Amino acid sequence: MKITSFDEYKQVYQQSVEQPEEFWAGIAENFLWQKKWDNVLDWNFKEPKIKWFQGAKLNITENCLDRHLDTIGDKPAIIWEPNDPQEDHRILTYRQLHDKVCQFANVLKNNGAKKGDRICIYMPMIPELAIAVLACARIGAIHSVVFGGFSAQSIADRINDAECNIVITADGGFRGNKAIPLKSVIDDALVQCRSVKKVIVLTRSRTPVSMIKGRDVWWEDEVKKVETQGNPDCPAEVMDAEDMLFILYTSGSTGKPKGVVHTTGGYMVYTGYTFANVFQYNKGEVYFCTADIGWITGHSYIVYGPLSQGATTLMFEGVPTYPDAGRFWDIVDKFKVNILYTAPTAIRSLMSFGEEPLKGKDLSSLTKLGSVGEPINEEAWHWYDEKIGHGKCPIADTWWQTENGGLMISPICNVTPTKPGYATLPLPGVQPVLVDENGKVIEGNGVSGNLCIKFPWPGMLRTTYGDHERCRTTYFATYENMYFTGDGCLRDEDGYYRITGRVDDVLNVSGHRIGTAEVENAINMHSSVVESAVVGYPHDIKGQGVYAFVVCPNQHGDSELARKDITMTVARIIGAIAKPDKIQFVTGLPKTRSGKIMRRILRKIAEGETSNLGDTSTLLDPAVVEEIKAGAL
Ligand code: ATP
Numbered sequence: 001m002k003i004t005s006f007d008e009y010k011q012v013y014q015q016s017v018e019q020p021e022e023f024w025a026g027i028a029e030n031f032l033w034q035k036k037w038d039n040v041l042d043w044n045f046k047e048p049k050i051k052w053f054q055g056a057k058l059n060i061t062e063n064c065l066d067r068h069l070d071t072i073g074d075k076p077a078i079i080w081e082p083n084d085p086q087e088d089h090r091i092l093t094y095r096q097l098h099d100k101v102c103q104f105a106n107v108l109k110n111n112g113a114k115k116g117d118r119i120c121i122y123m124p125m126i127p128e129l130a131i132a133v134l135a136c137a138r139i140g141a142i143h144s145v146v147f148g149g150f151s152a153q154s155i156a157d158r159i160n161d162a163e164c165n166i167v168i169t170a171d172g173g174f175r176g177n178k179a180i181p182l183k184s185v186i187d188d189a190l191v192q193c194r195s196v197k198k199v200i201v202l203t204r205s206r207t208p209v210s211m212i213k214g215r216d217v218w219w220e221d222e223v224k225k226v227e228t229q230g231n232p233d234c235p236a237e238v239m240d241a242e243d244m245l246f247i248l249y250t251s252g253s254t255g256k257p258k259g260v261v262h263t264t265g266g267y268m269v270y271t272g273y274t275f276a277n278v279f280q281y282n283k284g285e286v287y288f289c290t291a292d293i294g295w296i297t298g299h300s301y302i303v304y305g306p307l308s309q310g311a312t313t314l315m316f317e318g319v320p321t322y323p324d325a326g327r328f329w330d331i332v333d334k335f336k337v338n339i340l341y342t343a344p345t346a347i348r349s350l351m352s353f354g355e356e357p358l359k360g361k362d363l364s365s366l367t368k369l370g371s372v373g374e375p376i377n378e379e380a381w382h383w384y385d386e387k388i389g390h391g392k393c394p395i396a397d398t399w400w401q402t403e404n405g406g407l408m409i410s411p412i413c414n415v416t417p418t419k420p421g422y423a424t425l426p427l428p429g430v431q432p433v434l435v436d437e438n439g440k441v442i443e444g445n446g447v448s449g450n451l452c453i454k455f456p457w458p459g460m461l462r463t464t465y466g467d468h469e470r471c472r473t474t475y476f477a478t479y480e481n482m483y484f485t486g487d488g489c490l491r492d493e494d495g496y497y498r499i500t501g502r503v504d505d506v507l508n509v510s511g512h513r514i515g516t517a518e519v520e521n522a523i524n525m526h527s528s529v530v531e532s533a534v535v536g537y538p539h540d541i542k543g544q545g546v547y548a549f550v551v552c553p554n555q556h557g558d559s560e561l562a563r564k565d566i567t568m569t570v571a572r573i574i575g576a577i578a579k580p581d582k583i584q585f586v587t588g589l590p591k592t593r594s595g596k597i598m599r600r601i602l603r604k605i606a607e608g609e610t611s612n613l614g615d616t617s618t619l620l621d622p623a624v625v626e627e628i629k630a631g632a633l
């Protein structure tokens with residue numbers, strides 16, 4: 001499956017476009033199927049209908065667990081680092097993970113779970129979260145993981161949308177210096193959820209909880225029951241390739257969350273293939289993805305992708321700044337991490353602490369780096385390259401979306417020459433196109449437009465749960481016969497792709513189209529700026545004006561001068577056209593729980609429309625919005 005040179009990449013890419021079905025069938029041969037497919041692909045983007053590997057039978061957990069037992073059964077599958085550095089870490093070998101998954105799958109069955117049920121998982125980042133996910137897949141139940149920071153209302157909305165009958169949670173969890181009373185949040189949510197019949201509660205924080213008779217059971221008690229039943233194994237449910245594997249609600253930086261649906265066969269093939277290639281995973285390497293399993297990155301690149309490839313995947317319960325801003329580096333040092341996959345928001349935040357937290361940390365084990373979630377600004381890219389990678393680690397700036405299932409446009413480590421700020425080239429099997437407002441495909445290089453994908457790939461979403469029409473209108477109706485990503489993109493003279501932000505985030509200033517990410521990139525280059533967010537607002541003369549929210553803690557008290565400095569920086573880097581009309585200094589930006597800036601809210605504030613900010617339930621810290629509203633210019 002692994003491509004090993006740039007020439008080979010070009011050749012394989014060409015083949016994947018000319019003969020996509022042969023290409024994907026070849027990739028799929030690397031997996032374990034109980035029965036092979038009758039048909040590789042059946043599709044139209046009109047309805048849309050997308051079916052990969054029809055007729056095939058499999059269980060993804062046999063690919064992630066059983067098939068490794070003979071060869072690497074005693075090698076670590078999961079390394080877990082707790083929030084509190086004083087607490088012991090845990091290591092689960094492939095055999096131990098297999099046994100625990102089977103055991104918990106039997107717990108689920110004992111509690112009435114069966115194939116096709118939807119099960120909500122609301123847990124901290126501990127190995128039992130991965131076990132719960134895999135146990136659902138083992139018995140063919142559809143998991144819907146909700147990030148352990150969401151509010152009762154957000155959980156209730158998600159449980160009701162999918163009509164889940166079981167919830168798996170813990171008494172509480174730890175993140176940094178915060179304790180999160182998970183079970184109590186679930187209790188509040190369940191007041192509104194009539195479909196839930198059972199709640200399985202793991203002990204983690206020993207927070208007092210109210211266990212409701214007949215509904216709530218302890219994870220540990222249920223495991224004991226399975227042990228006394230003396231039936232440790234759990235045969236894997238036979239799944240059709242197109243059976244649903246999971247629902248995942250998108251983070252909601254652009255509106256009401258959608259239940260993105262992924263199916264079994266295509267998702268397995270796509271995550272395994274992209275993981276093996278992009279990170280060029282070699283046997284025995286320690287791989288650390290800092291995402292939470294509550295997000296797609298965690299699903300695809302902590303659990304399914306790495307495990308299907310027999311990798312050692314490191315799970316971290318805490319946050320990058322606890323107990324101090326050196327925590328990631330301590331973890332890299334402690335476990336001799338080889339591959340680190342994190343997000344620009346984390347990099348920018350850690351950068352702002354300077355080099356002190358890096359002192360005395362041995363990062364020499366690192367050989368490959370990754371970034372995901374947002375465009376990575378050049379300053380952050382260079383810092384990551386120099387201070388973390390010591391100039392010797394390729395950076396995979398991976399562009400993709402929840403709806404994509406896996407990485408789409410990304411360098412392949414040590415294969416694709418990288419370029420700061422660029423996601424570079426599509427992976428073989430991915431066919432991006434740029435289109436203009438009228439849906440006309442823009443050919444050639446040195447052009448920008450709206451990013452679409454014109455041919456299916458196995459990991460793509462099949463529907464949005466319970467509302468296929470929403471899937472059609474959101475992704476397939478804007479441009480005929482194409483999947484529309486919602487992102488703006490530049491293809492430079494070398495044919496390299498650079499994501500310029502969401503299409504709604506492209507400004508039209510005096511007739512010039514400027515990506516918000518470009519302006520932010522320039523602002524962030526100013527030495528005292530930690531982070532910024534740029535939005536447009538109606539401007540009498542220019543059509544749209546540039547409004548910048550800037551986090552700039554060390555401006556030496558002269559904010560007028562700092563404004564001028566920033567404006568000059570932007571003028572020098574992009575041009576006078578992109579100069580911010582307004583710069584508001586803020587102490588923080590409104591972010592989703594996955595760390596993305598919610599520009600929707602900033603746009604409203606910039607437009608002076610503060611009365612109705614829409615759904616803010618997915619915000620990490622709603623207080624920051626009040627501060628920004630109060631200081632609006
Ligand atoms: P919602 O769709 O609910 O608004 P979201 O789009 O933030 O949420 P995700 O699916 O996690 O949820 O994020 C995908 C988006 O993140 C992409 O469409 C793109 O805008 C951005 N993104 C992800 N990776 C990159 C990257 N490497 N470079 C630039 N942008 C990226």
Ligand code: MG
Nearest residue numbers: 250254401486
């Ligand atoms: Mg999105």
